[in-house]
Amino acid sequence: MQEIHLHVMGTIQLEVLVIVVKERFNLTVSFEKPEILYKESTHTTVFGYGHFEPLGHYAEVHLHLQPGERNSGITFENRYHDDDLTVGHQNVIGQHLLERDHHGLLTGSPLTDIKVMLITGRAHNKHTSGGDFSEASFRALRQGLEKADNILLEPY
Numbered sequence: 359m360q361e362i363h364l365h366v367m368g369t370i371q372l373e374v375l376v377i378v379v380k381e382r383f384n385l386t387v388s389f390e391k392p393e394i395l396y397k398e399s400t401h402t403t404v405f406g407y408g409h410f411e412p413l414g415h416y417a418e419v420h421l422h423l424q425p426g427e428r429n430s431g432i433t434f435e436n437r438y439h440d441d442d443l444t445v446g447h448q449n450v451i452g453q454h455l456l457e458r459d460h461h462g463l464l465t466g467s468p469l470t471d472i473k474v475m476l477i478t479g480r481a482h483n484k485h486t487s488g489g490d491f492s493e494a495s496f497r498a499l500r501q502g503l504e505k506a507d508n509i510l511l512e513p514y
Contacts (some may be wrong), residue, residue, distance in 0.1 A: 365423045398462025401425050401469040401509055406502020410493040416478040417490035419451055423502040426473040432456065435475045443479045447491060454492040460499060464508050471473055
């Protein structure tokens, strides 16, 4: 069985959608009981540290997390100079943090309205690959959220 998740604003939209799908595609569709969607954010500023070092790998990431403007989503800013970490590695950290949705700690709802800043990081010439920064970045974000005062936003 396949599922499609829809974001609608009420039962009238669902009723209209049933009619439109029947007319256009000759398919009979049904919907389960609608759920209210929540999102999570934080209203405190914290630092998060992520370290990834299994055998033959190494990456370290330090992030600064702060509340973002309402409806801004997750934004990334690089505040780091390329002393210990190449620009390529810094860009990889930003890409990994923005490439997927992150979930909060309160209810597991999607995380939004948070500004993530790269403060520092470390790599090893021989043992670091791009995927190492993925793990270290996610761990730094998670560790920061564990220290933050998280909030559940109004349903949307």
